[in-house]
Amino acid sequence: MNHVSEAQWVAYLADEIPEALKIEYENHLYSCDKCLSVYMEAMEKEETSLDIEGFDIAGPVMDSISRLKGGSVEESWQHRKEKSLRTITRHYLIAAGFTILLMAGGVFQSLTEYVDSVESSSDKKTQSLTEDLIDKTFTWMDTIEKKNKEGFRNE
Template sequence: MNHVPKAGWVTYLADEIPEDLKIEYENHLYSCDECLSVYLEAMEMEADSLFISTDIAGSVMDSIMRQKSAPLEEAAQIRKEKSLRTIARHYLIAAGFTVLLMAGGVFQSLTEYVDSVESSSVKETKSLTDGIIDKTFNWMDSIEKKNKEGFRNE
């Protein structure tokens, strides 16, 4: 096969040639270094043109995303409204129960119970250390008292 011109490689890259000719071009690339370098040059040219068309594709994709995001924003707004309604409903239920409990005197009896528990726990309770110290001083006082009595008896 003769060398393939640059225009032939450009049409090959654009996928505008028949399948049998593609296979022939590919087989020729394996054996010809000159055509390989021409093919690489054509590929670089094609890559440059792809980058230019990528900008167009990017703007089209942005437009599509904006159109898709509009329904998503509406759905998010609906979810937010439902959430606010749910929060308001829970708040009203809690406020209603609070009013019922206040009217029933539950909080009053609860405060009386807490006061009685506090007054019972306020009783003086000695710690273990205080008890040991008191016993030690009593023991020392009894020893001292016995010593004084022993000296008087002698």
């Protein structure tokens, strides 16, 4: 296939050529770097010629959605907001109910008593783990030293 001119690429971008020719152009792009660069230039020129900034796509899309659903977009958003508020309220009420049940059952009271007992047992043991290890090490070394002295006396 011969190289495709920029005018032909512009026609391709404007969708003014037959489908068979489009496929032929696309296949040619895979193998020809020159045509690819010409195509990219044509695409950039077409892009700058369009007034993209003034085009609002959100409005028409939202109108299409509302026509398909049969209602307005504002009603749909209002319905979602109300449903979300009901869900949040339901979850809050469930949590509050469980809290009241746990308080009535004395779960929180027994938890505080358990924490108090754990704290009081830790207060009784004021010696740290390191100090305890040092004491045990010195006791062990003293017993070894005592055994060595007894062993020398017996000889």
